[in-house]
Amino acid sequence: MATYLYRLGRLAFRRRRFVVLIWLGLLAAGIAGAVTLSGPTANGFSIPGTESQRAADLLNERFPQAGADAATARIVFQAPAGQKLTDTAPVQQTLDRLAAAPQVAGVLDPFTAKAISPDGRTGYAQVTYAVPAADVTPEAKDAVDAAITPARDAGLTVEYGGDALQPQDGQQLTEVIGIGVAAVVLLITFGPLIAAGLPLLSAIVGVGIGATTISALSGFIDIGSGTPILALMIGLAVSIDYALFIMSRHRHELGSGLEPEEAVGRAVGTAGSAVVFAGLTVVIALAGLFVVDIPFLTQMGLAAAFTVVIAVAIALTLLPALLGFAGHRVRARTRVQRDARPTLGRRWARFVTRRPLAVLLVTVAGLGVLAIPATDLRLGLPDDSTAAPDSTQRKAYDLLSEGFGPGFNGPLMVVVDAGTARDPQAAATGTATAIRGLADVTVVSPPRFNPAGNTALLTVVPTSGPSTTQTHDLVKAIRALPASGGAEVAVTGATAISIDISDKLGGALAPYLALIVGLAFLLLMLVFRSVLVPLKATLGFLLTVAATFGAVVAVFQWGWLAGLFGVSGQTGPVISMLPVFLIGVVFGLAMDYQIFLVTRMREEHVHGAAPRAAVVDGFAHSARVVTAAAVIMTAVFSGFILSGQALIREMGFGLALAVAIDAFVVRMTVVPAVMALLGRRAWYLPRWLDRLLPNIDVEGDSLRDQPPAPREPELVPG
Numbered sequence: 249m250a251t252y253l254y255r256l257g258r259l260a261f262r263r264r265r266f267v268v269l270i271w272l273g274l275l276a277a278g279i280a281g282a283v284t285l286s287g288p289t290a291n292g293f294s295i296p297g298t299e300s301q302r303a304a305d306l307l308n309e310r311f312p313q314a315g316a317d318a319a320t321a322r323i324v325f326q327a328p329a330g331q332k333l334t335d336t337a338p339v340q341q342t343l344d345r346l347a348a349a350p351q352v353a354g355v356l357d358p359f360t361a362k363a364i365s366p367d368g369r370t371g372y373a374q375v376t377y378a379v380p381a382a383d384v385t386p387e388a389k390d391a392v393d394a395a396i397t398p399a400r401d402a403g404l405t406v407e408y409g410g411d412a413l414q415p416q417d418g419q420q421l422t423e424v425i426g427i428g429v430a431a432v433v434l435l436i437t438f439g440p441l442i443a444a445g446l447p448l449l450s451a452i453v454g455v456g457i458g459a460t461t462i463s464a465l466s467g468f469i470d471i472g473s474g475t476p477i478l479a480l481m482i483g484l485a486v487s488i489d490y491a492l493f494i495m496s497r498h499r500h501e502l503g504s505g506l507e508p509e510e511a512v513g514r515a516v517g518t519a520g521s522a523v524v525f526a527g528l529t530v531v532i533a534l535a536g537l538f539v540v541d542i543p544f545l546t547q548m549g550l551a552a553a554f555t556v557v558i559a560v561a562i563a564l565t566l567l568p569a570l571l572g573f574a575g576h577r578v579r580a581r582t583r584v585q586r587d588a589r590p591t592l593g594r595r596w597a598r599f600v601t602r603r604p605l606a607v608l609l610v611t612v613a614g615l616g617v618l619a620i621p622a623t624d625l626r627l628g629l630p631d632d633s634t635a636a637p638d639s640t641q642r643k644a645y646d647l648l649s650e651g652f653g654p655g656f657n658g659p660l661m662v663v664v665d666a667g668t669a670r671d672p673q674a675a676a677t678g679t680a681t682a683i684r685g686l687a688d689v690t691v692v693s694p695p696r697f698n699p700a701g702n703t704a705l706l707t708v709v710p711t712s713g714p715s716t717t718q719t720h721d722l723v724k725a726i727r728a729l730p731a732s733g734g735a736e737v738a739v740t741g742a743t744a745i746s747i748d749i750s751d752k753l754g755g756a757l758a759p760y761l762a763l764i765v766g767l768a769f770l771l772l773m774l775v776f777r778s779v780l781v782p783l784k785a786t787l788g789f790l791l792t793v794a795a796t797f798g799a800v801v802a803v804f805q806w807g808w809l810a811g812l813f814g815v816s817g818q819t820g821p822v823i824s825m826l827p828v829f830l831i832g833v834v835f836g837l838a839m840d841y842q843i844f845l846v847t848r849m850r851e852e853h854v855h856g857a858a859p860r861a862a863v864v865d866g867f868a869h870s871a872r873v874v875t876a877a878a879v880i881m882t883a884v885f886s887g888f889i890l891s892g893q894a895l896i897r898e899m900g901f902g903l904a905l906a907v908a909i910d911a912f913v914v915r916m917t918v919v920p921a922v923m924a925l926l927g928r929r930a931w932y933l934p935r936w937l938d939r940l941l942p943n944i945d946v947e948g949d950s951l952r953d954q955p956p957a958p959r960e961p962e963l964v965p966g
Contacts, residue, residue: 249524249944250517257516257568261509264569271566275453278460285467295542298748299727303663303738311698311705318353319381319412323373323396324644325358326405326651332368333358338402339371345395346375350388353378370651381411389413407644409632411742414641429883430488437492437876443499443578446570447491454487454562455480458555472544475551477888477896481903482833483555485884486530486840489877490523490563493844495578496873498571502579512568520564521944525775526843527560529768530836536764537832540756542749545825549832556836593871597864600917601924608921611913612791619794621801627750628715628821630894631742632657649713655690658714661741662706662726664695668734672697675733676704682732683708686725688718714743715821723747750824757828764835774944775843776850778931784922785842788914789835796834796906797827804898813889813901823895826902834906837881841915844877845870849923850931859927863920871916878911 260267295301323342327333336359347355358364358371365371375392377384392413396406430451434444462476497519501511534556537549571578590598600607632645648656664679666672676695684692688711695704708726712718726739765786772782800822802808807819849866857865885907888900923930933941 249521253520253524253564254513254517256564257520258509258513260516260565260568261512261572264572267565267569271453271457271562275456275460278457278464281464282460284464286463295745295749295752297541298745298752299738300740300744300748303661303740303744306663306665306703306738307661307705307740310700310703319377319379319384319410321375321377321392321408321410321412322644322648323375323392323406323408324370324647324651325372325399326370326647327368328403328405333364333371333404334368335402338399338404339373341398342395342406343373345398346373346392349391349395351377351379351384352388365651367651370647372648372652372656375410375412377412381414384412405647407640407647409635409641409644430880433876433879433883434488434492437496437872442574443495446567446574446578447488447495450491450562450567450570451484451487451559453566454558455483455555458483458558462551462554471551472547475544475548477891478548478829478899479551479555481885481888481896481900482530482534482552483559485881485907486527486556486837487559487562488880488884489840490527490559491567492877492880493523493873494519494563494567495571499578502576508571508575512571516564516568522775522843522847523560523563525771526840527556529771529839529843530556530833532767532771533764533832533836533839536760536767537828539760539763540753540828542752542756542825545753545829548829552833591868591872593875594864594868596871596916597867597920600920601860601863604921604924607917608925611917611921615791615795615909615913619791619798621799621806622794622797624805625797625801625827626715626717626805626821627754627824627827629742629746629749629824630820631714631746633713633715634820634894653690653709653711654713654716655688655710655719658710658719658743659741660708660710660723660726660739660743662708663738663740664704664706664732665702665736665738666704666733667702671733672701672704672735675735676706678732679704679729679735679737680706682729683726686722688712688722710743714746719743720747746824750821753824753828757831760828761831764832768835768839772839772842773933774941776846776931777933777938777941777943779933779937780926780930781846784919784926784930785839785846788842788910788918789838791918792838792906792910792914793831793834795909796830796902799905800826800830800898800902803901815897823898826895826898829899830902830906833903834910837903837907838910838914841874841878841911842919845874845915845919846923853931859930860924863923867920874911874915878907881907882911 323346325333325339325342333339339358343355343357346352352375354376356363356374356376358373361374363372363374377388389412392408396408399406431444431448434447435441437444459476459480462471462479465471466476494515498511498515501514502508506514531553534549534553538546540546632641635642635645645657648654662679662683664672664676666675669675673695676697680692680695683689683706689708690711691707691709693707695706697704708722710719710722712722723739723744726737729737731737769782769786772785773779776782803810803813804815805819805822807815810819845867848870849862852862852865852869853859882904885900885904888896889904891897891900
């Protein structure tokens with residue numbers, strides 16, 4: 249592989265104008281497509297095949313009037329302290345305006361529906377829209393603000409919530425934070441402005457192509473609102489990192505006396521090989537999300553994997569072309585050293601390898617303590633209970649909980665399929681009676697039948713909130729009820745859908761983990777020609793994931809240091825798709841650092857260094873650039889903690905912490921300690937397996953044994 253990449257690097261160097269024009273053309277095409285073809289993103293979550301989805305599909309088929317997929321909103325009215333909600337005039341004015349608002353199919357009067365709290369102070373109106381939540385227009389949302397003005401002017405407290413009125417996540421410059429930090433780190437690492445700017449420039453081009461392509465595709469397929477942001481987050485981080493590793497090796501080759509073209513070829517042939525395999529591990533981890541069999545999660549993974557592929561292609565072609573324009577100007581500044589003191593990386597590696605067992609035990613124990621909160625991990629989907637405390641959605645949620653009980657924020661829709669029942673009415677009534685006898689039930693509405701009389705709908709209000717274990721148990725209990733009169737019972741609604749998604753994701757963790765670990769183990773065995781090194785890499789990844797999950801639970805579920813991260817008053821279950829997606833992304837990124845760090849150790853070992861010396865020398869060569877890459881990636885992910893979307897906020901925190909733990913604790917401490925303990929055994933590979941595995945030459949041995957290729961004439965278009 250090293251030879252092919254060497255030739256590719258030199259080709260891109262010689263035909264640099266042509267290569268740059270191709271990539272700029274792709275960027276221009278992506279921008280044009282995004283401007284002219286992009287469509288709205290979707291906010292909904294559904295999993296085909298789950299009971300809640302089957303029940304919703306049944307309602308849409310037999311009982312479309314129920315609006316199972318229709319967006320809903322709740323307008324909550326509260327009289328001042330010491331008063332009751334008796335003046336109906338201002339409330340009626342609000343209801344009349346809501347009924348005339350765009351896309352509204354119906355409004356339920358709180359007085360006629362008896363939706364008034366026992367103390368008479370609080371009431372709510374249910375608004376049903378004619379479209380799903382993802383299709384509610386900004387004009388329809390703005391009409392709600394205008395409609396509630398009469399009631400507020402009359403002195404009432406009026407707040408609203410529901411899936412129809414979820415706020416749009418405003419465009420935030422979170423990525424600019426990461427780019428700014430990346431620029432500073434690159435300047436510190438490389439010195440000359442042009443050397444620091446080229447990795448950043450190539451990364452911006454790559455991310456721009458990926459982001460605009462995904463945006464253009466949204467005009468043809470439904471793309472979740474979190475998909476472009478996650479793709480941008482991951483694409484930006486790996487693009488800068490991959491360019492940084494190749495740039496670092498290029499400067500090393502220039503410093504050894506090679507001409508720029510030869511230095512580019514050798515940098516792409518050696519560091520580029522590591523970039524290819526690092527990118528493959530990330531793509532495997534992200535694309536492997538298809539095994540979870542959840543469409544929106546698969547979509548996120550494929551979109552992010554696409555940006556990683558673009559990042560690898562950019563690093564192998566566009567960066568060498570840009571280096572062709574830069575020539576010798578990217579060389580490191582010559583520094584006069586008064587002594588020959590070893591670098592910080594070399595001193596740290598010597599410290600770890602002198603006391604490997606003690607360092608390993610202390611590090612693993614510390615990560616184990618950090619992982620303890622993960623044993624209390626609870627999963628769920630974001631709702632109004634985790635909205636910002638000063639938002640109208642959160643205020644409406646709190647008012648309903650105060651006036652009616654927390655269960656009113658998460659009613660269950662129970663569907664009674666009485667098509668085969670002898671007496672549909674008796675079957676539905678019997679089901680309602682059985683549900684009333686269950687624990688944690690506050691209200692069960694009378695059965696409401698469709699015009700054909702073969703399907704009934706019950707609304708069940710739990711005593712507990714929608715994200716509690718009690719409500720989860722109630723859904724299971726309803727589904728476990730014996731058939732009444734031959735009718736089949738199913739549960740749907742936002743709360744049931746959230747429970748089904750969480751259960752499906754929880755059950756998919758094991759097969760997903762087995763898939764990516766198995767494939768990546770084979771890939772790493774090809775790279776390192778070892779059995780123990782891939783095993784060590786996998787165990788280190790599990791340490792990182794466990795510690796990261798522990799920190800996520802402590803902050804977002806328990807509320808520790810919540811104010812520091814801007815989530816004070818917004819704690820609740822961890823977003824249900826976060827663990828599986830975090831596992832995929834973190835595994836890919838962890839293998840990045842494993843490959844970049846250990847390939848240099850193997851390179852030293854292959855060229856005759858003693859085991860411990862190979863660890864120290866390889867670490868010393870790679871530590872600076874791996875540290876810079878980790879700081880950049882942590883900064884990029886940290887910027888997304890400021891996002892208004894709960895998934896993006898938690899993902900940014902989890903990825904930033906995971907990168908920091910994996911790079912600075914696992915790879916910089918556990919890896920050299922274990923490698924020192926293993927010695928030569930680290931590179932053990934059975935002979936029969938050595939004969940079976942192809943030699944992909946990641947270390948670039950084929951390049952070391954040949955003299956520099958003669959400089960070929962440049963081919964310039966025109």
